[in-house]
Amino acid sequence: MSIEEKKQRIQSKHSKISIQRQCELIGLPRSSYYRESRGEQETPENLELMKLIDIEYTDHPFYGTRQMRNIMRRKGYKINRKRVQRLMRKMGIQSIAPKPNTSKAHPQNKVYPYLLRTFDVTRSNQVWSTDITYIPLSGGFVYLTAVMDWHSRYVLSWELSITMDKEFCISSLEMALRCHGTPYIFNTDQGSQYTSHEFTKVLKYKDIKISMDGKGRCMDNIFIERLWRSVKYEEIYVNEFQSVEQLRKSLKKYFNFYNHERPHQSFNGQTPAEIYYGKNQLRLVG
Numbered sequence: 112m113s114i115e116e117k118k119q120r121i122q123s124k125h126s127k128i129s130i131q132r133q134c135e136l137i138g139l140p141r142s143s144y145y146r147e148s149r150g151e152q153e154t155p156e157n158l159e160l161m162k163l164i165d166i167e168y169t170d171h172p173f174y175g176t177r178q179m180r181n182i183m184r185r186k187g188y189k190i191n192r193k194r195v196q197r198l199m200r201k202m203g204i205q206s207i208a209p210k211p212n213t214s215k216a217h218p219q220n221k222v223y224p225y226l227l228r229t230f231d232v233t234r235s236n237q238v239w240s241t242d243i244t245y246i247p248l249s250g251g252f253v254y255l256t257a258v259m260d261w262h263s264r265y266v267l268s269w270e271l272s273i274t275m276d277k278e279f280c281i282s283s284l285e286m287a288l289r290c291h292g293t294p295y296i297f298n299t300d301q302g303s304q305y306t307s308h309e310f311t312k313v314l315k316y317k318d319i320k321i322s323m324d325g326k327g328r329c330m331d332n333i334f335i336e337r338l339w340r341s342v343k344y345e346e347i348y349v350n351e352f353q354s355v356e357q358l359r360k361s362l363k364k365y366f367n368f369y370n371h372e373r374p375h376q377s378f379n380g381q382t383p384a385e386i387y388y389g390k391n392q393l394r395l396v397g
Contacts, residue, residue: 153201153252160188161198162247168204169343172336175206202245203254203275203302220306226296226322227261235262235387238322239287239294242335243275243304244342249353255342255362256280258287259335260294263387264375266338266366267291271359277304284313298322298332341369 121133128136153161160183167174167182174182180195199205232238238261246255256279257269267287272279284297297319299305305323314321324332346365352358370387374380 155250156188157198158247158250158252160190161202161245161252164195164198165202165204165245165247165343166348168199168202169340172204172207202252203243204245220303220308221311222301222306223311223321223323225298225325226320227298230296232262235260235265236292236294237262238296238298239267240298240332240335241280241284241305242300242332242339243280243302244339246271246347246358248355248358249351253355253358254279256283257335257338257366258283259338260291260383260387261298261334263383264334264338264377265370265383265387269362269366271355271362273355275304277307277310280304281310281313284310288313288317293317294319296320296322298324300324300332338369 120137122128163183163186164179167179176192176195176199179199180190180192183190183195227238230238239258240261241256241258243254243256246253254272254275255269256272258267259265260267268283268290270279270283270286297314299322301323304310311321342362342365346361350361352361369383371382371384373382375383375386378386
């Protein structure tokens with residue numbers, strides 16, 4: 112049975128069996144259920160606006176909705192702030208500039224303190240982090256999540272999804288744990304995907320300490336923010352992807368290049384893989 116045939120058998124509104132359990136029963140990877148041939152749809156003008164907003168935000172993450180509206184107007188778009196707010200919300204981005212009484216976490220989800228302010232990261236698998244970013248497609252868009260090792264900047268796992276939900280974040284986390292062992296600390300932002308019981312349960316089961324960025328402080332997770340900038344300027348913005356599958360193949364190639372071939376300035380020209388595994392061990396795992 113093909114993946115598409117298995118996906119058609121999933122009953123999203125089943126009263127007794129969860130989507131996760133249905134996937135397990137028919138042998139369908141949970142992340143595959145949330146993948147589509149194309150991303151979410153918007154009007155052509157809104158898609159163009161979202162792409163431009165993404166480029167501006169990648170360069171200037173401190174821009175709020177007023178400034179972003181002004182930038183888009185200077186580019187010739189007749190757009191009001193309300194529309195910018197909706198598009199930025201759909202993209203999952205907001206200004207990093209600190210504001211009083213910013214959005215609060217869901218009262219049922221625990222928010223954990225940030226543990227890395229004075230923490231000295233000296234080895235691989237000591238601290239991992241994760242995040243989500245918006246990726247434009249031709250005629251749609253998707254979301255990308257990745258898990259990164261802080262010490263080496265090595266990308267441990269990544270996933271794509273048409274929705275910004277917890278399922279593909281959990282899938283990426285579980286893949287990193289299966290393939291690379293267990294970190295001492297795992298850092299996220301305060302998004303509902305990461306504060307959810309389902310996500311934190313995976314970390315608690317492995318006795319991993321949970322750390323969360325301060326609200327509106329993307330600099331607390333600076334290394335993965337730099338990864339997004341590299342991915343977008345070196346792979347996303349220079350290409351036009353027609354489908355999720357085409358994007359997935361391109362990202363697989365890029366992350367292999369990023370991990371194993373791309374010299375990292377912070378490591379005097381060494382690659383993340385050389386730092387993560389150590390030069391003496393790299394031949395054994397390559």
